[in-house]
Amino acid sequence: xxxxxxxxxxxxIRRLTAMLGMHADLTVGAGDDxxxxxxxxxxxxxxxxxxxxxxxxxxxxxxxxxxxxxKAVGRVLSDMAAMGAQPQWILVNVVAPAxxxxxxxxxxxxxxxxxxxxxxxxxxxxxxxxxxxxxxxxFGTGILPSGTALLRSGAKVGDRIFVTGKLGDSFSxxxxxxxxxxxxxxxxRESGLVHSMMDLSDGLATDLRHILKQSGAGAEIAAxxxxxxxxxxxxxxxxxxxxxxxxxxxxxxxxxxxxWAQKFDSELFEIGGITxxxxxxxxxxxxxxxxxxxxKAFEHFQTxxxxxx
Amino acid sequence: xxxxxxxxxxxxIRRLTAMLGMHADLTVGAGDDxxxxxxxxxxxxxxxxxxxxxxxxxxxxxxxxxxxxxKAVGRVLSDMAAMGAQPQWILVNVVAPAxxxxxxxxxxxxxxxxxxxxxxxxxxxxxxxxxxxxxxxxFGTGILPSGTALLRSGAKVGDRIFVTGKLGDSFSxxxxxxxxxxxxxxxxRESGLVHSMMDLSDGLATDLRHILKQSGAGAEIAAxxxxxxxxxxxxxxxxxxxxxxxxxxxxxxxxxxxxWAQKFDSELFEIGGITxxxxxxxxxxxxxxxxxxxxKAFEHFQTxxxxxx
Numbered sequence: 001x002x003x004x005x006x007x008x009x010x011x012x013i014r015r016l017t018a019m020l021g022m023h024a025d026l027t028v029g030a031g032d033d034x035x036x037x038x039x040x041x042x043x044x045x046x047x048x049x050x051x052x053x054x055x056x057x058x059x060x061x062x063x064x065x066x067x068x069x070x071k072a073v074g075r076v077l078s079d080m081a082a083m084g085a086q087p088q089w090i091l092v093n094v095v096a097p098a099x100x101x102x103x104x105x106x107x108x109x110x111x112x113x114x115x116x117x118x119x120x121x122x123x124x125x126x127x128x129x130x131x132x133x134x135x136x137x138x139f140g141t142g143i144l145p146s147g148t149a150l151l152r153s154g155a156k157v158g159d160r161i162f163v164t165g166k167l168g169d170s171f172s173x174x175x176x177x178x179x180x181x182x183x184x185x186x187x188x189r190e191s192g193l194v195h196s197m198m199d200l201s202d203g204l205a206t207d208l209r210h211i212l213k214q215s216g217a218g219a220e221i222a223a224x225x226x227x228x229x230x231x232x233x234x235x236x237x238x239x240x241x242x243x244x245x246x247x248x249x250x251x252x253x254x255x256x257x258x259x260w261a262q263k264f265d266s267e268l269f270e271i272g273g274i275t276x277x278x279x280x281x282x283x284x285x286x287x288x289x290x291x292x293x294x295x296k297a298f299e300h301f302q303t304x305x306x307x308x309x
Numbered sequence: 310x311x312x313x314x315x316x317x318x319x320x321x322i323r324r325l326t327a328m329l330g331m332h333a334d335l336t337v338g339a340g341d342d343x344x345x346x347x348x349x350x351x352x353x354x355x356x357x358x359x360x361x362x363x364x365x366x367x368x369x370x371x372x373x374x375x376x377x378x379x380k381a382v383g384r385v386l387s388d389m390a391a392m393g394a395q396p397q398w399i400l401v402n403v404v405a406p407a408x409x410x411x412x413x414x415x416x417x418x419x420x421x422x423x424x425x426x427x428x429x430x431x432x433x434x435x436x437x438x439x440x441x442x443x444x445x446x447x448f449g450t451g452i453l454p455s456g457t458a459l460l461r462s463g464a465k466v467g468d469r470i471f472v473t474g475k476l477g478d479s480f481s482x483x484x485x486x487x488x489x490x491x492x493x494x495x496x497x498r499e500s501g502l503v504h505s506m507m508d509l510s511d512g513l514a515t516d517l518r519h520i521l522k523q524s525g526a527g528a529e530i531a532a533x534x535x536x537x538x539x540x541x542x543x544x545x546x547x548x549x550x551x552x553x554x555x556x557x558x559x560x561x562x563x564x565x566x567x568x569w570a571q572k573f574d575s576e577l578f579e580i581g582g583i584t585x586x587x588x589x590x591x592x593x594x595x596x597x598x599x600x601x602x603x604x605k606a607f608e609h610f611q612t613x614x615x616x617x618x
Contacts, residue, residue, distance in 0.1 A: 027354060027456075027458070028458060028460060031461075031523070032392070032460055032461050032462075032507070032523075033358065033388040033389075033391035033392055033461070033507055033508060034356035034357055034358040034388050034389060034391070034392050034394065034451070034458075035356065035357045035358070036354050036355070036356050036357075036392065036458045037354065037355050037356075037357065038354060038355075038455070039348055039349065039351070039353050039354065039355050039452075040348065041351060042348070042350055042351050044348050045336060045345050045346065045347055045348065046345070046346050046347075046348050047343035047344065047345050047346075048343055048344045048345075048346065048398060048400055048433055048434055048450075049342065049343040049344070049400075049434065050400045050402055050434060050435055050436055050446075050448055051402075051436055052402045052404060052436055052437075052438040052446070054404060054438050054439065054440045057438060057439055057440070058438075079342040079343050080342075080343060082342035082343070083341070083342055083343050083345065085343065089357060091357055091358075091359045091448060093359055093360075093361045093402075093446045095361060095363060095444065124357060125357055125358065125359060126359055127359055127360055127361055128361075129361040129363050129366060129367075130363065130366055131363045131366070131442065131444065132441045132442055133440065133441055135404065135440065135444075137359075137361070137402045137446040137448075139359055139400060139448035141357075141450075142343070143348075146347065147336075149336070149337060149343075149345045151337060151341055152340075152341050152342070153341075198341070198342055199342060214340070214341075
């Protein structure tokens, strides 16, 4: 066992880099000023995203290192999935106290490498710095055919709304162990049936509001149709589900569901529809009258509906 | 005046994003899951780099925000300069305590935007998270014609060694205010006269050793030729100079210097040559016999040469 402080940053980076993969399009890997990659042939757009994962905010001190690595890179892959992009290049900045055991970093990199390998992404660089708490900053790029990225702004009045899995209670474990919906995101883009898409990181109520705002529309969700791991409240507000939220034209709903069922073991849940009531997010069913979820949705909902419906 | 905690992360990101530039190749900017850009026509490689800047490590608490921003993005642009790449896309992760004044972040973004604008780079995304100290993690990509990146591994025995400016004593201010040698790096690549190049971040003695290791060669530096802001010791070991270190064939030295002088106001300093003594970094002149700088160069040098030669 040795700490980061004893080993030194350069040696630590050298050892961690040796754990990374190679790729035929990676011309210059770690060890020079930049990594150099071949660009794909003409006809592709590139997507960029970055997410921080901070000890005490996104995970607790003492968490299993592989799970920290999985979450850090999983968040970035989930963002790419939300556009329908194929993940490609990953860079990782690590901030850590000098007394951190080096084996923790090895475990984190192991988690990162496993998830990247699963979805065709390659870690090509990054840096290491001292700081008071453990943090990972993962930067990622992906590609997709020009002009095909699925955006938040594409929802149309009448669209049906879908999610790719059960929502809520992510903090009991899933927020660290989740598998980003990369394959599903790419397939959904290629289907040509999806109008808008995003990934669920802040909770269904908050995230759907982004689609409504950017698409200039409203939505009505049927409480009984929302797939739940815990309570309805958790499904609407917990966050960190990392499922995909998408909309498609009503006439394509059956086709989308049929093709999905042939391709994936998991279920595609239809939970409501896009309305013309711009900015309004309404909830129906569950033995209650139609309710409007306001911007202060969480507090409002608690008052109206109680904690355990 | 308002703090980050009072404003909330989403509002802070929205306001900071409004400070960023646009670009004709940026299809989708901030506000969706990823930024989306058009890829250049065929025939280009892409370079990737990332650097952390942490309060208490890379700058002191209370430092002028514009200078923090300048340093954070300047380090990344300097890495790209070291390959001869044209900077293109920048993403910025910020970690900050909840009680940080929002005006500090505005100042940092102002510094970032100014330097990016100077060199044709565009900030297209990033994220904001709470943490115990202020940190910036800047991720950047650039482009250059396929196969033309200037690497650390290209030095040849007999090459002359050059630096693009005075070295040492950076910590008295230059480490925050420096201008990355982007224009010089691109010009040096286009000249076709440079065999190897890198930027000076850890000090001449340490950084030159990277070129020697990756090129399988040695080097001899003439102490009297090293351009200094302070002492020779500072020029060799201080670090954070962010000048370029490069090698070129001896028969091209005059041509390189002449063309440089026509293009740039600053001086290109010739400081020594590449030798066949693999891994050996030697120092001549300054009224002393030829000395070998060992891996523990700093301590060794202090013992042999004293602090103020």
